[in-house]
Amino acid sequence: MLASLSIRDVVLIDRLDLHFQPGLCVLTGETGAGKSILLDALGLALGQRAEARLVRHGTAQASVTAAFDLAPDHPARVLVNEQGLDAADGDLILRRVVNPDGRSKAWVNDQPASVGLLKQLGAALVEVHGQFDTQGLLDPASHRAILDNYAGLHAPLAETGKAHRTWTEAERAVTQAEADLEQARRDEDFLRHAVEELHLLAPEPGEEQQLAENRTMMQNGEKLIEAMSAATTALDKGNGVENALRTALRQLERIADKMDGRLDEAIEALDRAAMEVAEGRDQIQRTAQAVDLDPRHLDQVEERLFALRAAARKHNVAVDSLAALLDRLNAQLNGLEDDGAQLETLRKEARAARETYLRAADRLTQGRRAAAGNLDRAVAAELPPLKLERAVFATHVETRDDPADWGPQGRDRVAFRVSTNPGSPPGALNKIASGGELARFMLALKACLADADPIPTLVFDEVDSGVGGAVAHAVGERLGRLAHQVQVLVVTHSPQVAARGSHHWKVSKAAADEQVRTTVSPLDDGKRREEVARMLSGAEVTEAARAAADSLLDGAP
Template sequence: MLTTLSIRDVVLIARLDLSFESGLSVLTGETGAGKSILLDALGLALGMRAEARLVRHGTDKASVAAVFEVAPNHPVIKILEERGIDASEESLVLRRTLGKDGRSKAFINDQPVGVQLLKEIGEALVEVHGQFENQRLLSEATHRSLLDAYGGLGRKVDNVRGLYASWRGAVDARLSAEEELETARRDQDYITHALGELLKLDPKPGEETELAGQRALMMNSEKLVTAMNAAATDLQGDGGALSRLQGALKSLGEVADHSNGRLGETIAALARAQSEATEADALLEGVAASLDMDPNSLEKAEERLFALRALARKHNVDVDGLADLARDLSHQVEALEDGNARLAELAKAEAAAKAAYGIAADALSDARRAGAAKMDRAVAGELKPLKLEKAQFSTAVTDLEEAYWGPEGCDKVVFQVSTNPGAPAGPLGKISSGGELARFTLALKAVLAEADPVLTLVFDEVDSGVGGAVADAVGERLEKLAGQAQVLVVTHSPQVAARGGHHLLVSKASTKPGVLTSVDILSKSERKEEIARMLAGATVTDEARAAADSLLEGAGS
């Protein structure tokens, strides 16, 4: 709710800090005292249109800050977090400055923001119902969601939204498959030829590395054979390492018993050397046996290696990627072969998803029509006490063409009104009288209060042009609304003022700097005097004070 409104240099207000309470707060004052200035100032903080005329004469800049208490789960918190604006504190501060050149700056929690974001947040926190100013209820874009909230249709809407997503997903899957099939058919000759080349070559992962290694080995085979032959001679030939090691072991073995154990380690080392040399000789023979000395083998390895690399260049992939390419092309060929069958399956799934969506959407439409009839009766019950007995309210629920079906169903919902018997129904904005429009929106808000909760509601002269029992009916409905939300009302009606839980008096006085507007919170006795003035006019009589007492007692104030 709105807790504080701080105004600096706005029209006739030099400096004003107002605190607000929950429930119903009324603002009264003589005509021209500056009540509309307060609403203009609040509108400035909420992101509404800024005009240079709002800057107080003789000053360079106007500023307004509105402080709200907002629950952590309120939708505006998520909006602000998505925009990177800190909203961790319990209070939310909307601030706007306006220069005398008409340029303004907007801030949320002291962080600069665009005016559009300030307006978006402001509209989510405060709903202003002035004469011709209630844009939200006049906007047909809100009517469907308001009806759904009133009828308690949230689960049905969620169900339709999920089925719509499934249907659109099925449509996208079919369209994607059609596009893939069309592309495959267009490139069919190329795909078939390319796949044939790949299958004929049959590339294997890692084959390039293996072939390159074989090629390098065979290209150096002569050097390898020469070196291995020399090594074999050095190991096995007369006077080679093996025979020399054997001789050394024999010589030392003959005298080992006479060395008192001193030759033991030497003999052991020579034995190990002989064993290692014997193993090396065996390994060398194995390598020699494995060498492919056939010139044709080198030619074959090079031919395949070069063929793999050429095909990889042709398709702009690595050699190791040829096997994956073959699989992809094979899948495309399969898609060509199975394309029509797959499309038939996808079309069947799409039709089933559409049918499920249609059934749920029809059920939602029926529920909306039932809810609309109930709401029409409820609004009708509010109109007569508000001196709108000739008006007829109706909620039109009509079928949308398929091209306009969406996540919320297949219906267009419009609130309509006929102001006189026999006159055709039209949009709410058709109401020409500002007072009638304000009372009509009050009737709607009274019906929608629980379904469409708003933190703060502002009504500007909703009682314009009425008095007596009608004004009392207006006050009664405002008081009822105040049980659901904070309500601020600018009023000229003593019947409405008497129902306020908090009473603010707007007045204007001449000072040395000029005429200035001030606002005072009235005590109980001051309230009686102000309501008596509203009843009697300039001269307050004892009869007026007695009537004021009666109004206050009747309202329970």
């Protein structure tokens, strides 16, 4: 939920810090007091378009910071982590700064972020509904996921997604096999020649490096022999290093028992040195004997190395990839020789995977159609009290026949449609309903879908516009009921709605120091009574209005 909102230098607001709670949060005030500025400021933090007009005149910049208290596994935290940012364990904090030229910068948990990411997070955190500017449910692209969540179709969705991946992979294998077979048929003569040539060459992985090392050793054989001979001569000079170490060792061993162990380490070191010298000399001799000085052998190594490199250049692969190339060309040749039997096997597997996907998608469709009927009936029950008794809500589930329209979520397109006049065909929400009707449709839908929607905060901007009496009471009752499931912020001019609030703020505008400023004040019970009475009676609050306010407040649960 939205935990706090801090606003600096936005239009008429110079400095404002608001702290919100769960439940129904009501904002009221005179027309023009600045309630829309609050929503504009919140929109900035949620990644909406920045405009220069939002920066308070005479200031260097406007800034808005919104903090959200979320569950550890909320989709917004997952999105932040996917972007390589620290989601932290506390509040998720979105911050936006706008300059007087309209340019802006964004931060997530004090880490620089794109405005695009801010907008994605905003869509997962807050949904705004009003007379003229709405989102979320008006986007047909979201309707299928909303219906699936409402129906709890998580298992069928997972099954369909898995079946779609299997089918897609099988079709990809068929496509690749067909291309390979067609290519093999076009290049059959070349293919047979290449296979025969590589088979005779018999390349092995790692062979190039070994041949190159042998060639280098053979090319420098005489220098290597000369150097190793000189090393041996140096070791054998005089009586030899090993003999000198052994002589010194014998001299020390004769007196060791008289030195109380003080020569033990020296004796051990000399003994090791003598053995290492002997081992080193033997290794030099063995290595020298292994050096191949036969020029015919050098020619053979070079001929093999050059043949491998020539074949690699011819086929445009690395030398170490020649063995794998031979296997692949052999497979293509075998595909020709078995007359496409392997391809037919792949096609059978793809057809079976397609049927499995279709069965899973059909089960998903059945679940959606059943849920659509349930949702339509639930929404229909919400409409009459909202003065929409002649309206019809219909969830349209269209199953697509073109495989190009199929996907991991099945074959269906889902759209929420309404008709506000009897006999008129249902159409898109934002095309059929008027401003006031649209907001009430959104409220009815949200009342039915609250459990299925992960968005934790809903904002309703004057959802009660143009209605009063029993309809306003019904709007307030549904907002209050909805607030038991998610946090609801409502901007209202209706006393029936305001009386339902768990928390109440008043938005005011006043002149000070030759400047007009908007302020927002939390109302205690007494001030709340006065505000509801003002909403009932107008500028002059009468005792009758206060009594009516008491009646409304006492009647609210």
